Amino acid sequence: MSDISKSKMEQDGSFNRKPSTFRDVIEKGGRYEPEKGRYHLYVSYACPWAHRTLITRKIKGLEDYVDVTVVSPHMGNHGWPFAKADAFPGAGDDPVIGAEHIKDLYLKVQPDYDGKFTVPLLFDKKLNKAVNNESSEILRIFNTAFNHLIPEDKAAIDLYPEALRGEIEASHEWIYPTVNNGVYRSGFATSQGAYETAVKALFDSLDRIEKMFESQKKNDTDEYFLIGNQLTESDIRLYTTIVRFDPVYHGHFKCNYRTIRDGYPLMHRWLQNLYWKHPEFKDTTDFDHIKTHYYWSHPHINPTRVIPLGPIPNIRPL
Ligand SMILES: N[C@@H](CCC(=O)N[C@@H](CS)C(=O)NCC(=O)O)C(=O)O
Secondary structure: OOHHHHOOOOOOOOOOOOOOOOEEOOOOOOOOOOOOEEEEEEEEOOOOOHHHHHHHHHHOOOOOOEEEEEEEOOOOEEEEOOOOOOOOOOOOOOOOOOOHHHHHHHHHHHHOOOOOOOOEEEEOOOOOEEEEEHHHHHHHHHEEEEEEOOHHHOOOOOOOOOHHHHHHHHHHHHHHHHHOOHHHHHHHOHHHHHHHHHHHHHHHHHHHHHHHOOOOOOOOOOOOEEEOOOOOOOHHHHHHHHHHHHHHHHHHHOOOOOHHHHHHHHHHHHHHHHHOOOOOHOOOOOOOHHHHHHHHHOOOOOOEEEEOOOHHHOOOOO
């Protein structure tokens, strides 16, 4: 289950992501009560899904409430390793059960687990249970579950505001399959047809996003946001894909009609603004982990495991 090159592909060579297994919530009065220090978040800096949860944790000021451990970017035959199994700058060891790999945690809480050993993983240290391993749901948990415990200014930040929910959900419906997962569908396709279907849909969606920004008609110094002129989970979910696009997906996943920096001026500005003006984005973006992970961990795509030096810079200054 942890060897990506042995992932089951569909008959036509297309890649389908399996649904996550642990789907509980942290809520007052529930099995998982919001408590300081009770929950642990396992992430990889390389993984776009885990990266979403890291950004949200920082925006909501949850650093003292939910601890984090970062794994090594070398996702090998046993999946994601902790530093103990593969020392890498920025990677840590598991403080909860002393696991060597993420899969040890999954098998500890469910010995017959037969799903993927994925990050992010939100873990309850009190009951020794996996609470949730679906990033989109962890984002919603972080947005609200701890609001009664954290400072008012952080509690007031709402990344999924009631008034914008319709638009936000509508954006996920096409951005998730064609962009967030679309880059993987391009890169993991094992037939020409499956690749072409995925890459065309991806660039159609990038064109559509650029048009959404164009329709906002802003001044040079204004910041862009995807929905409702304010930062929402839609920006966070799109950012973790777009910040990886030029350094990784353009080459490694063959998403190479054009780059973001030269092909999508407004999306590029949106990206640069988030990265350079919001520390929650920059401080959680680690290009070394990102590039090392993809080019090393998919030997069926890059058998030499050579990691490219470019693009230089990974992200242009504002
Ligand atoms: N549905 C999950 C997907 C997470 C996911 O696929 N993570 C990848 C890393 S980017 C992973 O851990 N893969 C492990 C594997 O394929 O064995 C989410 O959004 O949280």
